[in-house]
Amino acid sequence: MRAMPHQTEERRYHHGGLRAALLEAAERSVRDHGVAQLSLRDLAREVGVSHAAPRRHFADRQELLTALAEVGFARLGQDIRGALAETPDEFCARLRGAASAFAHFATGNPALLELMNSTKHHPEAPGVARASDEAFAPILALISEGQQRGLLREGDPQEAGLILFATVNGITTLVNTGLVPAGRLDHLIATAVDLFLRGSAP
Amino acid sequence: MRAMPHQTEERRYHHGGLRAALLEAAERSVRDHGVAQLSLRDLAREVGVSHAAPRRHFADRQELLTALAEVGFARLGQDIRGALAETPDEFCARLRGAASAFAHFATGNPALLELMNSTKHHPEAPGVARASDEAFAPILALISEGQQRGLLREGDPQEAGLILFATVNGITTLVNTGLVPAGRLDHLIATAVDLFLRGSAP
DNA sequence: CAACATTGTTGTCAGTGACTACTTTGCGGT
DNA sequence: ACCGCAAAGTAGTCACTGACAACAATGTTG
Numbered sequence: 382m383r384a385m386p387h388q389t390e391e392r393r394y395h396h397g398g399l400r401a402a403l404l405e406a407a408e409r410s411v412r413d414h415g416v417a418q419l420s421l422r423d424l425a426r427e428v429g430v431s432h433a434a435p436r437r438h439f440a441d442r443q444e445l446l447t448a449l450a451e452v453g454f455a456r457l458g459q460d461i462r463g464a465l466a467e468t469p470d471e472f473c474a475r476l477r478g479a480a481s482a483f484a485h486f487a488t489g490n491p492a493l494l495e496l497m498n499s500t501k502h503h504p505e506a507p508g509v510a511r512a513s514d515e516a517f518a519p520i521l522a523l524i525s526e527g528q529q530r531g532l533l534r535e536g537d538p539q540e541a542g543l544i545l546f547a548t549v550n551g552i553t554t555l556v557n558t559g560l561v562p563a564g565r566l567d568h569l570i571a572t573a574v575d576l577f578l579r580g581s582a583p
Numbered sequence: 584m585r586a587m588p589h590q591t592e593e594r595r596y597h598h599g600g601l602r603a604a605l606l607e608a609a610e611r612s613v614r615d616h617g618v619a620q621l622s623l624r625d626l627a628r629e630v631g632v633s634h635a636a637p638r639r640h641f642a643d644r645q646e647l648l649t650a651l652a653e654v655g656f657a658r659l660g661q662d663i664r665g666a667l668a669e670t671p672d673e674f675c676a677r678l679r680g681a682a683s684a685f686a687h688f689a690t691g692n693p694a695l696l697e698l699m700n701s702t703k704h705h706p707e708a709p710g711v712a713r714a715s716d717e718a719f720a721p722i723l724a725l726i727s728e729g730q731q732r733g734l735l736r737e738g739d740p741q742e743a744g745l746i747l748f749a750t751v752n753g754i755t756t757l758v759n760t761g762l763v764p765a766g767r768l769d770h771l772i773a774t775a776v777d778l779f780l781r782g783s784a785p
Numbered sequence: 786c787a788a789c790a791t792t793g794t795t796g797t798c799a800g801t802g803a804c805t806a807c808t809t810t811g812c813g814g815t
Numbered sequence: 816a817c818c819g820c821a822a823a824g825t826a827g828t829c830a831c832t833g834a835c836a837a838c839a840a841t842g843t844t845g
Contacts, residue, residue: 393841394792394793394794394839394840394841394842395791395792395793395840395841395842396792396793399792399793417619420831420832420833421832421833421834422831422832422833423832430793430794431793431794431795432794432795432832432833433793433794433795433796433833433834433835434792434793434794436833436834436835437791437792437793438792441833441834442832442833442834495700495701498697498700498756498760499697499701499760500760501760501761502760502761502762503761510761510762513762540771540774541778543754543757543763543771544750544754544771544774544775544778546753546757547750547752547753547754547756547757547775548746548749548750548753549753550749550753550756550757551748551749551750551751551752551753551754551756552745552746552749552753554700554749554752554753554756555745555748555749555752558700558701558702558703558704559703559704559705559712560704560712560715561745569742569745569746572742572746573746573749573750575782576743576746576779576782576783577778577782578782579781579782579783579784580777580778580779580780580781580782580783581778581781581782582781595810596808596809596810596811596823596824596825597809597810597811597822597823597824598823598824601823601824622800622801622802623801623802623803624800624801624802625801632823632824632825633824633825633826634801634802634825634826635802635803635804635805635824635825635826635827636823636824636825638802638803638804639822639823639824640823643802643803644801644802644803
């Protein structure tokens, strides 16, 4: 009932959107209490179904966490693409914009990032790999473009893109664990992008 | 008895080294089954004490995990210093040696790295922050030395060091999650260090 | 209309973290 | 040497969890 605000007092037997509702609830739980505290029974209670219902949609707890990581990568990809859509068509500005969007997503969702960084990619579950490739794709495209326009040195664009991706990821991990104060994030990211551009100059 | 190989068949009431034994067992468990599966009762059984004994040394499960993360950083620091002790006194070689040691520690201990990357630094528990600072110190010293000798551009050595540290950390995360094949680790690290050196050149 | 697959419910079980009360032991002070 | 006490360990308890099995509700399709 509470999960379907347009229905009458009586809820139908079928929830009608349980998988999505569970993932939303999971994201809230992870945000508020961290990954370790996530509980299938908690989610079921929150969504208003019986305690075993979530296992109709996710074989086990790990499968739900994996699906949530996929949501995280999809969200990240959106944020990066959104930032690029608002950035002037100037290569360095776009690279900075993408890196900044990643950093802010990551520090705005520390627990989700942690989950994304600990979810193994399996051939049987191609969703996470696909989603992470899609999140990475705008950065890869930028690097390729930079190389083609002679703004970056030639080489494997995927390699350079992975290094930049890893750098931003690593910096946000330092901030999320408290090793580096959050107030230094933007400056560190900007410095890292500058360093990357100098180091990748033709 | 099994935990104290020099004793007779009868174990004394006091274990005599239970905290250390628990941390060793915890490291094995995390290595074999991942952080999420770590169980205080499991550890107690393995070490040969009652199920509640571990809570005499660690207030709760999280405190034990935090202590283990500290062990991880201490181990990392040792590996980096060990690598530097065996590297010729040539700046670039040493920087590469340190980065490589970090990368190999991280990919050789994926679950431990994950724990280290998810352990929050709290003022009440300064051990982790101290251990991670000590792990970072050789890299910081290298950067400072490189700057003083005019091999790197001037600037905040801590900042440059953090960027390099984050980059290696991020790359190993990509490898540990399977986004990047393990066989590409050394090449990626070498490329990242080269890029760092070019980007930091005076 | 009926069969059946999907989805949800109820109940059960073993294991867990955390807590409490009690016991053991070794150290330090007198 | 003796004793008090703190530290460390034991045994029991409780609520909660993930996972599983059996049953029930429902909607789609032939």
